[in-house]
Amino acid sequence: VNHKRVLRLMRDKNLLCRARKAFKATTNSSHSLKKYPNLIEDLVPYRTDQLWHADITYIRIATSFVYLAALIDGFSRKxxxxxxxxxxxxxxxxxALLDAISKRNIGSLIHHSDQGIQYCSQDYVKVLKDNGxxxxxxxxxxxYDNAKIESFFRTLKVEEVYMFEYETYEEVLKRIPYFIEEVYNRKRLHSSLSC
Structure with missing residues (x-):
């Protein structure tokens, strides 16, 4: 049997696995903007809106990338x-930050991120400080300090992104919000929470 026939039959039966895509850096921490100390080294959150993790990832489409900036709650993982x-x-x-602030009742909150230029920018830091x-x-x-949001990005990619081959920006705009709001935040059980 020819290897091409085997490949075609496997593809027809949906038995092929997805190859891991090449890595694309989303963090530039080589800049002169102020960087802040790590406040969460030994912190174990005990309530929602005590600690938010922020990061950015990319989603490949046919000819380029779409970027997703997200913040997750360190306690609920939502x-x-x-x-x-x-x-x-x-x-x-x-x-993404303004979206989170508009939806949540924030009190004593820590925002944790990498040292990327996006999170050190004057406008971003000003919004954080203005909101206490x-x-x-x-x-x-x-x-490793931001492992919770890295875990979310891995779940998003394994359960959604790698299952579909997005062609357009509009497809991503439709699918990703649905996955976040309806699947990840509402239906998915988070093993670390004993759910």
Missing amino acids: VVGYGLGRTLSADLALA IAISMSGKANP
Whole structure:
């Protein structure tokens, strides 16, 4: 039997696995803007809206990328705010932050991110300070502090993104909000919460 026939039969029966895509960096921490200390090294959140994790990832479409900036609650693991855009910019991260602030009742809150230029930008830091939100950042090249949001991005990609081949920006704008709001936040059980 020819290998092409086997490949075609496997494809027809949906037995092929997806190859892992090439990595695309979304963080530029080589900048002169102020970086903040890590405030969460030993913190174990005990309530919602005590700690938010922020980060950005990319979603491949046919000819380019769509970027997703998201914030998740460190206690509930739910996405509290997000933004989708065609460019990797401070405005995208700021849109996600403003989305989260508009939906939540924030009191004593820590915002944790990497040292990316989006999170150190003057506009972003001003919104955090104006809302009384403490700023915390991981050390350079230390993704483990933000493992909760990295875990969310992995779930998003495995359960949604890698299952579909998005062709257009509009497809992403339709599918990703549905996955976040209806699947991840409402239906998905989070093992760390003993759900």
